Amino acid sequence: MSDLELITLFVFNIVVYSIPLLYGTCGEIITEKSGSLNLGVEGTMAVGAIIGYIAGCRSNSFLVAILVSFLAASLVGALFAFFTVTLQANQNVTGLTITTLGVALYFFIGKGLSGMGKWPVLSSSDKMVKGFKNIEIPGLSSIKFVGKAFFTHNILVYAGVVMAIVLWIYIEKTSMGLKLRAIGENPAAADSLGVNVNLYKYIHIMLGSGIMGIGGLYMGLNMSGSFEGSNCWINGYGWIAIALVIFANWSTLRAIGGTFVFGFFNTLIYYNGPLANQFPHALGWLTKIPSQFYSALPFIITLIVLILSSVRKNSSSGEPAAKGINYYREDR
Amino acid sequence: MKGFHLVRRTNVKLWQRILFYVIGILVSLVIGAILLSTLDIDPIKYYRQMMTIGLIENKYPEKAIEGLLKIFVPLLIVSLALSLSYRMKFWNVGGEGEFIVGAIIAAVIAFKCSSLPGPLVILLMSLAAFIASGLIGLAVAFLKVKFNTNETLVTLMINYIALYVITYIADTKKSWNFFLDKESARPKFAKFPDPAKMPGIKIGNVNLLYSVIIALALGVIIYFYLKSTKQGYEISVVGDSTDTARYAGMNVGRIVMRTVFLSAALVGMAGAFSASTAATISTSITNNVGWTGVIVAWLSKLSTPGIAVVSLLISVLQYGCQAASVSYGSVDHNFADLLQGVILFSVLVADFALNFRIVRRKEADNV
Numbered sequence: 001m002s003d004l005e006l007i008t009l010f011v012f013n014i015v016v017y018s019i020p021l022l023y024g025t026c027g028e029i030i031t032e033k034s035g036s037l038n039l040g041v042e043g044t045m046a047v048g049a050i051i052g053y054i055a056g057c058r059s060n061s062f063l064v065a066i067l068v069s070f071l072a073a074s075l076v077g078a079l080f081a082f083f084t085v086t087l088q089a090n091q092n093v094t095g096l097t098i099t100t101l102g103v104a105l106y107f108f109i110g111k112g113l114s115g116m117g118k119w120p121v122l123s124s125s126d127k128m129v130k131g132f133k134n135i136e137i138p139g140l141s142s143i144k145f146v147g148k149a150f151f152t153h154n155i156l157v158y159a160g161v162v163m164a165i166v167l168w169i170y171i172e173k174t175s176m177g178l179k180l181r182a183i184g185e186n187p188a189a190a191d192s193l194g195v196n197v198n199l200y201k202y203i204h205i206m207l208g209s210g211i212m213g214i215g216g217l218y219m220g221l222n223m224s225g226s227f228e229g230s231n232c233w234i235n236g237y238g239w240i241a242i243a244l245v246i247f248a249n250w251s252t253l254r255a256i257g258g259t260f261v262f263g264f265f266n267t268l269i270y271y272n273g274p275l276a277n278q279f280p281h282a283l284g285w286l287t288k289i290p291s292q293f294y295s296a297l298p299f300i301i302t303l304i305v306l307i308l309s310s311v312r313k314n315s316s317s318g319e320p321a322a323k324g325i326n327y328y329r330e331d332r
Numbered sequence: 333m334k335g336f337h338l339v340r341r342t343n344v345k346l347w348q349r350i351l352f353y354v355i356g357i358l359v360s361l362v363i364g365a366i367l368l369s370t371l372d373i374d375p376i377k378y379y380r381q382m383m384t385i386g387l388i389e390n391k392y393p394e395k396a397i398e399g400l401l402k403i404f405v406p407l408l409i410v411s412l413a414l415s416l417s418y419r420m421k422f423w424n425v426g427g428e429g430e431f432i433v434g435a436i437i438a439a440v441i442a443f444k445c446s447s448l449p450g451p452l453v454i455l456l457m458s459l460a461a462f463i464a465s466g467l468i469g470l471a472v473a474f475l476k477v478k479f480n481t482n483e484t485l486v487t488l489m490i491n492y493i494a495l496y497v498i499t500y501i502a503d504t505k506k507s508w509n510f511f512l513d514k515e516s517a518r519p520k521f522a523k524f525p526d527p528a529k530m531p532g533i534k535i536g537n538v539n540l541l542y543s544v545i546i547a548l549a550l551g552v553i554i555y556f557y558l559k560s561t562k563q564g565y566e567i568s569v570v571g572d573s574t575d576t577a578r579y580a581g582m583n584v585g586r587i588v589m590r591t592v593f594l595s596a597a598l599v600g601m602a603g604a605f606s607a608s609t610a611a612t613i614s615t616s617i618t619n620n621v622g623w624t625g626v627i628v629a630w631l632s633k634l635s636t637p638g639i640a641v642v643s644l645l646i647s648v649l650q651y652g653c654q655a656a657s658v659s660y661g662s663v664d665h666n667f668a669d670l671l672q673g674v675i676l677f678s679v680l681v682a683d684f685a686l687n688f689r690i691v692r693r694k695e696a697d698n699v
Contacts, residue, residue, distance in 0.1 A: 037484070039425075039484075039488075079677075083677065083680055087680060087681065087683075087684040088684070089680045089683075089684075090630070092423050092425060092484055092626075093626060093627070093630045093676070094680075096425065096623060096626050096627070097627060097673045097676045097677065098673075099623075100620075100623060100624075100627070100669050100672065100673045101669070101670060101673030101674065101677075103666070103669070104666045104667070104668075104669035104670035104673060105670060107664065107666035108367065108663070108666060108667060108670055111662050111663065111664060111666070112370070112371045112662050112663070114662070115371070115661055115662025116371070116372075116662065229664070236492070239488065239492060242485070242488065243485075243488075243489060246485065290500050290503075290504065292496040292497070292499050292500035292503070293496070293500070295496050295499075296492065296493050296496035296497075299489045299492040299493050299496075300489075300493060302485075302489050303486060303489040303490070303493070306481060306482065306485055306486055306489070307475060307479075307481055307486070310475065310479040310480060310481035310482070311479050311481075313479075324482075324484070
């Protein structure tokens with residue numbers, strides 16, 4: 001393999017492996033903007049993934065897979081909203097339980113279907129295979145290096161980037177987005193201006209969870225839909241997504257770049273060897289660093305960002321002030 | 333819900349509370365039964381096997397009890413420990429990480445100090461784990477007190493960093509790595525030398541480990557610590573309102589740091605106990621106890637006797653699902669997690685029904 005080919009492949013894989021994070025992160029950003037800290041990303045992604053995947057295979061339709069994963073995950077979001085918004089339950093506990101429950105449901109469904117010999121194989125659904133195939137963007141994909149690395153991907157990669165941009169415009173530039181941010185900052189003030197706080201929270205928690213679900217589906221398809229008893233498809237990405245929200249400073253636009261940075265470390269876990277072999281002088285040290293360090297880096301970086309930003313108390317932070325606190329109207 | 337209005341109830345009686353929770357648990361079991369029947373499993377048979385934790389028709393029932401206690405001890409200690417933080421609304425969700433750190437430090441002592449007599453080694457292991465994990469808690473609490481750093485997210489990150497540290501130790505076959513078995517070609521954790529193994533006393537056929545006795549004693553100590561000491565009183569005042577605590581002249585920052593230190597330290601000690609009981613460590617040593625502990629603490633409303641009862645019930649659930657999975661291949665221990673989640677949600681609904689009344693807006697205005 002030539003130098004350029006290896007680097008192209010490396011960058012190509014960064015994109016492949018990092019985009020599910022973008023879905024998870026954007027979903028969590030829109031959730032947190034409404035003032036809710038949902039720690040259930042991992043479980044929400046798992047539920048969206050497995051239900052969407054099975055529905056898609058059964059109906060032999062990629063579109064059904066996407067829609068169902070969105071719907072299933074947004075129902076999980078509705079559960080979170082019901083408990084935290086309507087019943088005023090603690091957000092941390094509810095979120096953690098959603099993760100426990102979602103991952104357990106994933107294994108229950110997967111184990112159950114495999115046990116009965118009913119697990120759908122991806123190759124049996126030609127429309128699903130076709131839907132997730134890489135698409136070359138005409139013109140752009142023929143550019144050297146850049147074309148192969150960035151413009152020969154499956155549809156969910158492009159859709160993810162577009163989604164992140166659209167969400168940014170929605171949050172920052174529209175009047176609904178302004179109300180959403182107001183709720184995240186000060187729900188009582190937004191309420192007194194006539195914004196239906198609970199409705200906004202429900203809609204955005206469900207929307208955010210639905211987006212997470214599509215990211216989950218992506219991860220399942222990336223594993224060719226093979227169910228293994230011990231490891232969940234999501235494999236901790238939900239937690240990295242929560243970390244990434246902080247790194248991206250609650251901006252879906254920054255999340256695109258942040259996703260690439262975190263994806264870079266994740267991909268190094270597999271590519272440190274090949275890269276070190278190809279460039280023994282420049283990158284030979286890559287293999288000296290244990291791969292677990294690359295795995296831990298997103299969390300270490302987030303920890304540092306968390307501490308530094310709180311020490312500096314910077315005012316440009318996009319962190320919603322009322323995040324994690326339930327809004328009980330009678331307490332106004 | 334226009335026209336309707338929520339009113340907090342103040343006079344909830346204990347029997348009402350228990351009744352609502354029992355209903356909640358029954359509803360959860362029914363949901364579980366429906367899920368089981370979708371897999372063509374007879375739920376009654378499954379539940380019977382689960383709740384008897386494999387004691388019936390078992391040649392070695394004492395193994396079932398020992399297995400149950402191995403789940404119960406760490407769960408009880410971790411839930412008690414986490415509840416200390418939660419009483420002050422400090423969201424320490426770092427149980428997983430603190431537990432792992434405790435186990436690693438305990439392993440260091442186990443391998444390095446094996447020439448000392450047995451009880452002393454175990455005491456040292458527990459103490460070192462206590463201090464190491466406690467310092468992590470102290471650091472997080474310091475950041476919270478000094479800079480208002482979000483403790484939920486910080487402890488969450490520490491969980492994963494600790495997980496990758498133990499994975500690194502588990503996978504790295506190097507000469508310095510005294511954690512691994514020298515004989516094995518593949519990286520594999522070595523067994524602890526004998527003095528580091530948790531001893532016990534034989535009661536009938538059951539080998540009752542000292543860790544069980546210590547855990548129960550700890551429950552009693554924490555109960556009185558919270559109820560009858562000055563420090564326990566301070567925790568409850570800070571939990572109610574930091575402003576009140578400040579007006580009363582309490583040093584809120586110091587109380588928070590002290591309590592979170594204790595909370596994390598006890599989780600670490602539970603990690604040392606688990607390592608000593610298994611006589612080794614592993615990357616899955618926590619058995620998700622850091623997460624389950626949050627659920628137990630919450631199900632018990634942070635009440636110390638409640639935690640003892642609930643952690644026993646959840647241990648039965650977990651061990652029972654493991655035992656039942658021997659006969660039911662398509663349902664594994666994850667079913668316990670599933671039920672646990674459903675139970676928590678049912679209890680949250682029950683809580684809501686207990687604490688709030690829905691009344692029409694008109695009525696409410698008259699109140």
